[in-house]
Amino acid sequence: MTSRRQFLQQSLAVAAPLIVSPAVLGADSPGNRINVAFIGTGNQGMGLLKRFLARDLGNVLAVCDVNEGSFGYKEPEHFYGRIPAKKMVDDAMAKKAKGGRSIRCDAVSDFREVLDRDDIDAVVVVVPDHWHRIITVMALEAGKDVYCEKPLTFSVADGRLMIDAVRKNHRILQTGSHERSNPVSQFVCQAARAGKIGRIKRMVTKVGFNNKISPPPGWKPMPVPSKFDYRSWLGPAPDAPYHQDRCLYRFRFHYDYSGGQITNFGAHCNDMAHWGMGLDTGGPTEIECQNASFLPAGSLFNTATQTRFRCLYPNGVELVCESGSEQVQTRFEGTDGWLQTGYDGTSASDPELIAGCPQKPRGIDDPHSSHLANFIDCVKSRAEPRAPVETGHASAVLCHLANAMIRLFPETGPHRIAKWDAANEVFVNDDAANKMLDREQRDPWS
Ligand SMILES: NC(=O)c1ccc[n+]([C@@H]2O[C@H](COP(=O)([O-])OP(=O)(O)OC[C@H]3O[C@@H](n4cnc5c(N)ncnc54)[C@H](O)[C@@H]3O)[C@@H](O)[C@H]2O)c1
Numbered sequence: 150m151t152s153r154r155q156f157l158q159q160s161l162a163v164a165a166p167l168i169v170s171p172a173v174l175g176a177d178s179p180g181n182r183i184n185v186a187f188i189g190t191g192n193q194g195m196g197l198l199k200r201f202l203a204r205d206l207g208n209v210l211a212v213c214d215v216n217e218g219s220f221g222y223k224e225p226e227h228f229y230g231r232i233p234a235k236k237m238v239d240d241a242m243a244k245k246a247k248g249g250r251s252i253r254c255d256a257v258s259d260f261r262e263v264l265d266r267d268d269i270d271a272v273v274v275v276v277p278d279h280w281h282r283i284i285t286v287m288a289l290e291a292g293k294d295v296y297c298e299k300p301l302t303f304s305v306a307d308g309r310l311m312i313d314a315v316r317k318n319h320r321i322l323q324t325g326s327h328e329r330s331n332p333v334s335q336f337v338c339q340a341a342r343a344g345k346i347g348r349i350k351r352m353v354t355k356v357g358f359n360n361k362i363s364p365p366p367g368w369k370p371m372p373v374p375s376k377f378d379y380r381s382w383l384g385p386a387p388d389a390p391y392h393q394d395r396c397l398y399r400f401r402f403h404y405d406y407s408g409g410q411i412t413n414f415g416a417h418c419n420d421m422a423h424w425g426m427g428l429d430t431g432g433p434t435e436i437e438c439q440n441a442s443f444l445p446a447g448s449l450f451n452t453a454t455q456t457r458f459r460c461l462y463p464n465g466v467e468l469v470c471e472s473g474s475e476q477v478q479t480r481f482e483g484t485d486g487w488l489q490t491g492y493d494g495t496s497a498s499d500p501e502l503i504a505g506c507p508q509k510p511r512g513i514d515d516p517h518s519s520h521l522a523n524f525i526d527c528v529k530s531r532a533e534p535r536a537p538v539e540t541g542h543a544s545a546v547l548c549h550l551a552n553a554m555i556r557l558f559p560e561t562g563p564h565r566i567a568k569w570d571a572a573n574e575v576f577v578n579d580d581a582a583n584k585m586l587d588r589e590q591r592d593p594w595s
Pocket of ligand 1: 222
């Protein structure tokens with residue numbers, strides 16, 4: 150790997166006359182501007198990068214992705230990776246410079262090159278979930294502030310390491326739970342939290358159905374594309390033959406890299422449930438899976454296709470989370486009424502409860518963008534961001550506990566209620582479930 154010194158020397162050697170270090174740009178210098186790198190420039194990474202540039206939140210000094218560039222992300226025509234990301238940054242910088250001097254953005258495939266640079270203050274980590282732990286902890290240890298996408302973690306154990314690294318290194322970490330920056334979600338969750346519907350008794354959350362179709366049993370491995378570093382994409386995950394539907398965007402349907410829609414959607418709707426209930430740390434005392442369906446054995450995707458779980462919190466509140474319509478994201482039922490928020494808006498038992506609820510902002514002020522802006526503000530002010538590491542961990546833990554129950558469901562069936570010791574983060578007397586709280590990291594990442 151290139152050392153920081155070698156790297157700086159190389160940068161100076163190859164810099165074109167019109168491309169200069171941000172340190173000499175005066176008002177646009179690091180004193181006033183935050184220097185960032187984006188690690189992971191796929192579906193969500195490109196979306197965040199576009200918003201970052203549109204709001205001119207700082208200098209993007211590097212983009213990093215193990216994919217040089219290819220079609221075939223969420224939709225076949227989506228062309229993402231480090232080269233299209235660099236082009237996006239270069240175009241934005243050239244437009245801003247109006248023919249004058251522009252800031253150089255490097256495109257690299259190894260995130261350690263980014264972490265090794267002392268001119269980068271913060272990183273935006275938008276890689277698949279199985280990489281969050283390693284990249285985030287290494288970034289924090291390297292003194293970077295981190296925006297890490299949701300679900301914050303791949304496993305329960307990941308979150309503990311991240312919390313320790315944030316607090317030990319006095320860093321800012323924003324979990325990418327952008328609903329925390331959505332004025333509609335803020336209105337509803339804060340109303341529930343403030344007791345506007347009395348004491349909360351029950352919460353219902355919904356996760357979407359799978360939106361991609363799995364290659365069926367009998368699928369054949371594919372040759373690895375030449376511009377894609379598949380070994381590095383797999384990283385700490387178990388070895389597996391390449392197939393395009395394992396990787397870009399579709400990683401979320403494989404338990405080796407993510408947790409299906411329970412962690413994908415669940416990291417939002419269950420986070421909102423915690424927020425509205427006033428739970429910033431900790432978790433439920435018991436949890437059970439009531440329904441889970443899977444694809445036929447041998448299919449490439451292996452996460453559950455339809456689920457329902459129920460859990461109970463120390464304050465007696467019940468949460469039910471199920472696959473279903475996206476019209477409801479999170480619903481709060483209290484002693485004096487109910488309130489809910491969804492992709493199509495809010496509703497309540499009494500219209501007065503949602504009088505004054507703002508519209509969801511679009512465009513440059515959308516929640517993803519405001520959430521990034523909140524991160525950058527906190528990098529500057531050192532204040533806590535809206536979705537600090539502990540809340541990101543708590544909501545991810547709930548999704549991981551649910552997945553442990555869901556994955557055991559085909560063997561055990563319903564009515565298996567697991568007891569969770571939130572203080573020690575272990576299931577009580579449940580070896581099978583406890584085995585799912587961590588995963589060995591494949592060498593050299595162990
Ligand atoms: N906040 C939201 O609403 C939201 C929406 C979508 C995705 N996400 C999250 O963003 C993350 C990425 O999801 P996505 O849909 O963008 O996936 P994606 O597959 O489209 O993009 C991930 C990118 O990371 C790259 N990558 C993988 N390993 C890497 C490594 N070691 N170093 C550098 N790059 C690496 C891949 O090549 C790919 O380009 C996930 O955690 C997902 O849950 C959040």
